Amino acid sequence: MELRHLRYFVVLADELHFTHAAERLHIEQPPLSRAIKELEDELGVVLFDRDRRGTRLTAAGVAFLQDSLRLFTVLEQAWENVKAVAAGLRGSLRIAVSDGATDPRLSEFLARCRAEEPEIEIRLSEVPLAEQLRGLRSGDFMIGFAHTANVGGGIVAEPIWRDPLVIAVPARHELLAHKEVTIHELGGHPLVMCDPRVCEGYSRELVKLLGPLEYRQNVVEYVTSLDMMLTLVGAGYGVGFMAATKIPVSQRPDVVIRPLAVESAIITTYLLRPDNGDVSASLERFIVRLRDGLGS
Template sequence: MELRQLRYFSVLAEELNFTRAAARLHISQPPLSMQIAQLETELGAALFRRTSRRVELTEAGVCFLHDVRAVLARLKDAGVRVRAVDQGLAGRVEVGLSGSHFLGPLPDLIARYATTHPDVSVILNEMKPSDQIDALREHRIDVSFTRACITDPLLDCVPLWPDPVLAVLPAGHPLAAKRQLRLAELADEHFVVLRRDTSAFAQHIFDCCAKAGFTPRASQAVSEVPAQLNLVEAGLGVALVPASTCQRLKAGVVTCTLTDPTPQANVFAIVRKDSPTKARETFLASIAAPLEA
């Protein structure tokens, strides 16, 4: 049984006239008659009653028409979906990210993408940056958002947007009135730090402090930036966090820009080189575009 035969049958069932059906199919009448006869032979049942005056569907033909229409409709839908997937308008993107990204521009960027690509499912998986790289290698996620570019023969690193690091202090701190600090001015402070085993960004902060001539004294060590901010507000120390995470700070904390050196928390997308999908590519293109004013 061929797809062509099903289409011929469907058109003839609608027209109930071989001449009109053949014209609609842009073929001559004999090939149409031959294909319908072959289909009936294969099915072992007559689909049409033919007389000199009219063509009618048999009871078996009526039943077969119901199923054929369903098959053709499914095939049409499948064609639409295939074209949508090929154009990046449908599919699924598994994203790995850490908690700090929920405080920056990423949620708004994903929401914007969802409005333009409603048939692409974007699944967010919150996990430590180090776990995201393992998940990429194991094909469990498609994109990792991270604050450190990595060198790996299997992976590509795509720059997204700059994100300088700010000092966050309790509102009543003696240094809180300053708008800008040299990093070394924080040498005697107690820090709420990120655990260095959780991300390359945590190590970057530690290295910047070392370059400024001190080792940060950790009063608390946590895994996520939101925890840092809450503990700073409680007065348990100061913290160095990405500027994008400070957009919705509570009244109990203040921020200062940093110099000498100025740590960076720039955001990158990490993807596998060997498994691109159109949905992933349209997603990254949208995320990398600047936020609309």
């Protein structure tokens, strides 16, 4: 079995169209068809159903695609590692961050890791939660940070940091009459919320917190960043939410921060990792260093 055959198979499985796949591979369609036929003959299975309605993966094709993708992930990791070694490093850690789960503690921790083990390359990717979970299961990412423990099977969610949620209020607003704001006092007020497609886990937790409002929620805008939320709040569009750790980077004359008068108004940052026991020595040191820092 040639690696070329596997690459052709993966591209065709993605396109499900021989002409488009051939164009993407920069080859003619007949060589692609021959390569897929050779691969099917070698495996002794049919990978694609082809008829007038188009091209579809068979059940065997779906299973083989998952294993092929894992193989290419391993090859990519090997390529990254050998480049790191050639550059004087001893490997790399691939970390995903979702839900805006970044704050000074993460920066300080990463700086400590780089100082203590400069020979380990740390690569961060900011991705939506669904992409992080797929990457953790496929091996694209070794660990991740997110604001939810509702991540499905095969992944361990370990709480790392817990922070109070606060609200951002326009500088002139009736809610500023309260030193602390209850959930019910938010009812009916326009809300500026994080786009759930970008901050899926964070949005889930916020929706649970706002559950008592039921149909009194009045979401007027969805945003994809803290800066945009503060901009709209400052302009009077509505009230926004954020973790208390973001207050130092959120100081604006047109926005006032108020705590929520709810004991459960907490946002938790979770460390996510695959539940397969396959932990490299460098990753184990990373996790131990993170846990040790919780008590400092």
